[in-house]
Amino acid sequence: SEEAAGDKDPAGAGACKPADVKLVGQVRNESNPYEASWLAGGDAFAKSVGLTQQRLTYGGDSTKQQEQISQLLAGDTKCLVMNVLPNGDSDTAPIVKGADKAGAFLVTQWNKPADLKPADYKTWISHITYNGVESGKQIGDALAKSIGGSGGIIALQGVLDTAAAKDRFAGLQASLKENAGVQLLDQQTANFSRAEALTVTKTLLTKHGDKVKGIWAANDDMALGALEALQQAGKSGKVAVVGIDAVPDAVTAVQNGTMTATVSSDGTWQGGIGLAIGFCAATGKLQVKDIAADNRAFYAEQFLITKDNAAQFAQPKTDPADFDCANVFKRVAGPLK
Amino acid sequence: MTVTTGVAASRRIIRRGAAFRDAGPPVALVVIFLIFAALSPQFRSIANVQNIVDAAAVLAVVTCGITFVLMMGSIDLSSAGVMGASALTVSLLVANNRNDNDFGLAGIAAAIVLGCAFGFLSGLALVLLKVPSFMATLGVSAIGLGVATLMFAGVQPNISDAMLKSWAIDRFLGLSYLTWIAAACILAGWLIQRYTRLGRYAFAIGGAEEVLTLSGVRVKPYKVAVFTVAGAFYGLAGVMVTSQLGAGLVQAGNGYDFSAITAAVVGGTLLTGGRGGILHSTVGVLLVMVLTNGLVQIGVSPYWQGGVEGLIVVAAVAAAVIPQRRRNQVVK
Amino acid sequence: MSVPAEREPATSAPVPALEVRGLVKHYPGVKALDGVDLVVRQHEVLGLAGENGAGKSTLLKALVGLVTPDAGEIYVRGGAVKLRSVVEAANHGIGMVFQEQSLVPNLTAAENILLGSEGAAVRRGVYRWDVMRRLAQEQLDKIGSKIDPLARTDTLSFADRQMVEIAKVLRIEQRSQHPPVIILDEPTSVLESKEIDTLFAQIRRLREFASVVFVSHRLDEVLDVCDRVTVLRGGQSVGEVATAGAVPRELHRMMIGSTGSDDHYHENAAEPVEAEQPRLSVRGLSGKSFRDIDLDVAAGEIVAIVGVHGSGREDVCRALFGIEPTSAGEIRMDGKKISLPNTRAACAAGIGYVPAERKIEGMVGPMSVAENMTLTKQKARCAGPFVVPKKQAGLVDRWIERLSIRTPTRDTAIQRLSGGNQQKVVLARWLIGGDIRLLLLDHPTRGLDIGARSEVYRLMRELAASGVATVLLADSLEEAIGMADRILVMNDGRVATEVGCPSGGKPSPLDLVKEMV
């Protein structure tokens, strides 16, 4: 039997029996709604093919993620399928190289350095992400619109050294360029955290007072923190707030008007689709070499959620049909630039 | 800030500079406040001062708890886990969107009791298993986070309990209820420290634990009790964070462990125990909060903020120890 | 174990307050107590004498429940008791002032006095400071001490703290309706002679309503304050002496089993000093607690500095070792000007320092005898940068033999040695390099028994004979007079006067005391 790593069918196509496939989903932690829904999506997919997903979490600790991956790859990797959320850009390369060497099927999401391309590897099937620049700009525009095109806003940045934070902020800057009347009063990092967003927002509100007409947050958690800050400052409803991710609380807030807009990123789908793509490849239903170049690294569809369409997103719905091997690339919105 | 072992060594320094030592942190607080006030007109606004005090509430409560532990010469890193567990507990027990519970104050009490239980666990690990508190509390923190994650179960519990939400929003004399709760905690902490056997023994344990044993005092129950009291403060802090955020977060206590130790130490509480106290720590908390707020107000780049804060903390402590420097002084 | 129901024929003598029979205590490798018998009568001051390591502290700790004896019985007022903790001992009316002062430095005197037996001062865990102050004041009044009960203990002087300890131990009266037994383990070793007088007055007062057990290595003190002395040797009681008319020599003989030399200070070994240039020459040295100190010490000379607490002599000593900063003045060694920014510089200049606080500053308790001995003069055990175990073993064993240090092995942790042997290791630390030129000895015989002390004196004489200059802060005026060639009297940070002290022409203590205050 071929125990050792790396000497697999060079085409990168698997011939595993479906029952032999080992599905692994790895995210930062199970303690926030977004990643919890990701793992739930993975579980649902695994169940649909009669398997179980091994859930791995690394607590946002890059080294721990690497440690887990290398330990995982030190086991039996023949029919291993991994759907991984790298902690940061820097964590993707070692994961990819390790998986490639061990011949494990890999789908990564969100974080990837620009010059690292799945097309250069055999078993790194695909990289999925959302267009951060676009979503940052979309909510920036929505914010500008809701404050009537002019006035001061403040920005809450994410963890400064992540691509998501940078892209989204770049999107805001693009939006500011187009909306000349909107003025960025201040920007601070709140590290994607609800609690930090609360204190930072309070401080910025006292600093800029009534000049603040809107708050741009790089994710919904921070937007929700900002909402609390507004409520505590007695400014509930007087300042527009936008975020990204469409976590359930944010969608509800958009629905009832306390928040202006957010952008969908469908965690349940992300958790399922990565495993689905890997499963199809491992069982030979999908030949990696046949996958279109544009689908090896792509932006997934995302939607701006405003009061008008929020009801649609209130219940995230994953269509099992999305995970059929023929449909797995249905939500591709465009190739990664 | 300085550690002197034994009676003889302490004899040599106490008389000199006892006044300086306690004056250092308040002076530093005033100086830093004045510097920021001079640099930024927004900083010196009434609204911002209120904001600083309000923002200090949770940290003040955590620091109250940790101060007792530090006074004994132990350390406590469990606040992050305990606060997470208590935040989830309270948010699932008061009116919320996950279940039909609506226990109100009883739910809050339960969260505080849970905090006590975790503190009790740390204390037991220390006195029964003889695990240094650094490790024992780190372990308990992990356990707390695990328990919190279990309770979280994938869906964020949002609270709708009017009373708990109002704590963060309603104001009395310009300050939020949470701030008054923190003030009450400081007062309670001060009373415990000064007027109860628990507080005085915690102080004495930091001063000379072996002497207490020689005097026939059973030290272990007091150590456990101190950790339990600290746990209660963390439990309350978890509730307060939940009130602020309107939701129970596993990460409710993120970063409070080191911030609280920093605040206590900056305020003049010794890591080796036996000196400092609640009032010192309160000054430390204000100093830390003034710093974080001030740096944002004067517009220091977010990239540099952490660094500048670290630098100022080191400088403040350094300035505070200058009057008591001696050649053969033990600094750990 | 059968306990005789009826103890001591109830004739004339009342039942003893405390009696110990055949107490045995083993420690790994040592038999600390080997069947000790002891009787403490009511209203007497019983002295306990014995060499370092004779088992005095162990015996006393057994009496307050800190040490569980392996065999033997303890009777309190005729009844056999098992003492398992300090509290139980206190309930039987036995309390102890420990060899090392044991107060919590950051608590008030009142709290220390009431520690562990707060009584009415704490109700349901809540302090009532007014009651506490009153109760503490009552205790202090008993011994006539004037200190403020609410003063922090670490702001008190050594003597005052001793008073606090005694006041504290007297709290046991509250626990037992019988007259208490108060145990004082070496209470005088850290006190000045004036403070000792106060303490003795207290002890005599205690006798009115209590029994006292008193331990000291200063035999004259023992004879002075005690009614009776029991002598321990090797964990056994070897005799009993009524103090009336007894002389130290007799006690000493019982302690060590033979007659020691009469020439305590080895004065016949003292050699006249003739030096053209002083080894150490200090001019106008000033620091925080001393001003304008001039001091010359020739090679082979022993100069004692005397003064009361606060005279600044200790700080002068520490300044000469680079620990205490100086603001003015110059220091010359063999005519060469040196500066002493730190202890390293002092060591490099051939200066050695034996601090008074042996346990805290003198030795590193958990480290071995060998490591403690070689801590300073690393070169002596190294080849190049590397430690040569063989070289170290040879060196250390040689010095263990030469100073007759009693230790199981050279790798024994120094904290397990008796005080005298610890002190010898600390002294040896400076000698093994063979390059020591000036020794600063701060109370080098504190807590040592008479024999160990004598050996330290002999060592000092030998060193002087080999040309080492010595500055001595003596434990007592007698010691200073006995050992020194010259005495400097310090008063309030200045040198008050200088007294020649050659063999044969010694000044009297009174001459010195006049200048000290």
Next chain:
Amino acid sequence: MPLIALVGLVVALTVADPDFLTLRSLTAVSRTAAPLIVLAAGATLIVLCGGIDLSIAALASLSTVLLALWLPDLGGLATPVVIAVAAAIGAVQGLAHVLLRIPSFIVTLGGMSILSAVALVVSGAGTVRVVDDSTVKWLELYVAGYVPMSAAMALLVVALIAAVVKATPLHSWISATGYSESAARLAGTPVDLVKIGAFCVSGACAGFAAVMLVSRQFSGGPTMADNLLLPAVAAIVVGGTAITGGHGSLWRSLAGALVVTLLRVGLPIVGVPSAYEQILYGVIIVVAVALTLDWSKVSIIK
């Protein structure tokens, strides 16, 4: 004692998942543990002196950034230069601790945030990719086919420091400083130099750990090693080194680092769910310390 904890853990994990005890799996553990071992080894020296170093992880992160930035220009020279720079930064902290008389906890806590800020700024708050990793690649090789080079190097670092300390007066000096600083100083021990030296070595170790991380990650990042702080301290304590100073050794920290690594990777890999993993981690680490601590050497546990 730490060895018993280590063996016990391996046995427990093997029972939980028989696949765990394979050569490849153990090889992966040792490779994984390498940076942690090196970090813990350096910090052990400081703990032995009675202090603590909270800046090691931040310093390692900064070093990964510096190495990634300098590799293109300096090539093979970048590694020693980064280690030297890290050592210098460690020494500066040591100097601040000794000269300003600030507790090491505070100095290094401040150092941690300062170094993080510097790392954030010099990296432009992002990952610095290493395109040509030929000069650090050697750490990813295997000795004799099975022993990862990084693990071998970690072992070498521990052995080297431990041997130097043992064979020279440093051992006495460090223990004396840790057990009783004032006694050590009065014995003429170069207490200040020893402490600064310990900080310097700890810094160098952080630098070397950074090299290992870069060779593993093919990049440097301003927060890359940050999460290794608590595991490193845990490794030291689990090894049985007294956090109060004096008693302990680098070998103990090596065993401790392996225990901690096994817990970090072993529990999730054998299928313990995330929430229970944390609970188990907390329980096991406390029990491990209870097992390894030599109570006869430390009288009072704080």
